[in-house]
Amino acid sequence: MSVSSSVQAALPTSPSSGIRALARFGFAAKGTVYLLMGLLALLAATGQQGGQTADKKQAVQTLQGLPGGPVLLGLVAFGLLGYIVWRFTQALRDTENNGSGAKGIGRRLGYAGSGLLYASVAWYAANLALKGSASQGGNTQQSLVARVLDWPAGEWIVMLVGVITIGVGIYQIVKAYSGSFHKHVNSADIPAGQQHTVYRIGQLGYTARGIVMSILGYFLVQAGRQHRAAAVGTTDEAFDLLATMGPAVLGVVAVGLMCYGLYMLVQAKYPVLPRV
Structure with a gap:
């Protein structure tokens, strides 16, 4: 087989x-980010050097110091772009x-929203790969919440988003132990x-993710109830809250995220991609 035919065979044959x-x-790429987040939190829980409670961007930043860091960051950025495309495909084609x-x-909008959440992480990783530095842009979530709080009934809107986020977190936990997840595997x-x-690894993972999402929802509810955008927290602050409950609690959730x-x-190796 010639080189050209080998390359053609490796290329996608259809959209x-x-x-x-x-x-x-x-x-x-998403799995890599969560592995890094969980590993850093686990190191922090066990008092190891280099441990820290980190959000997605901070976790990605740790790749910069590794051999071939720019290449790794570029791969993560490209992978997250692929994840965004897939999420919008789910929303627009109704693959589920x-x-x-x-x-x-509502579910399809959720898929699109999930994709958008990773857009800033992908952009951040790409800038680190190409420029060697990138601004995290401050706490954009707090800035957004501050604007919403100034709207009429803004407190109620923020609290509603918080309750929805808690509901999504609980759904993640329920999903972990539902028959549908077992069938998916x-x-x-x-x-x-x-x-x-x-199946067991997935159960632990969805449970830990659900716990973290529920805490983020709690932060939003508090921000609305107190009319205080500073009460909004990110993933690393959710880890910090878990750490106040003891290193064992933080360690268990960290392992779950891993x-x-x-x-x-x-x-990624055995995808289930209906109607694609």
């Missing part, structure tokens, strides 16, 4: 195969068959002997 490739890159009802539209091409292990990262890496 769908291209989206599948981007989605897999996205799962891998949610329908056009109120519930279905079984429907993948994961070898039969490894499916149970992957499990979520591992599960994302498994999804």
Whole structure:
């Protein structure tokens, strides 16, 4: 086989195969970010050097000091771009068959919102890779909440978003132990002997992620109730709250987030991408 034919064989053969490739890159990049977040928090919980409670951008920044850091950052940025494309594909193509009802539209908007949440992380990683530095832009979440609080009934809007965020966190935990998640794992091409292990890893991961999201929702509720944007917290501040409950609590959640990262890496290898 010639070199040109080998290259053609490796290229996507259709838009769908291209989206599948981007989605897999996205799962891998997202998994890497969560692994780093969990590892840094675990090191902090155990008092190890280099440990810190970090949000997604701070976790990505740790790649800068590694050998080949710019290349790694570039790969993460590209992967997260792929994840954004996949999330918008889910929303626009309705790959999960949610329908056009109120519930279905809500879920599809959630997919798009999930993609947008990673846009700033992708941009941050790309700037670190290309320029060697990047501004985190301050606490944009606090700035946004401050604006909303100045609206009529702004406190109620912020509290509603907080309650929705808590609900999403609880849903993550429920999902971990629902039959639908088990079916999702079984429907993948994961070898039969490894499916149970992957299922348990996914359960721990979704549980930890749900706990962190619920804490972030609690911060939003407090910000609305107190009419104080400074009460809004990021992931690293959620870790700090867990740390006040003891290093064991922080350590367990940190391990859980590492499990979520591992599960994302498994999804990258054995993706379940309906209707693509």
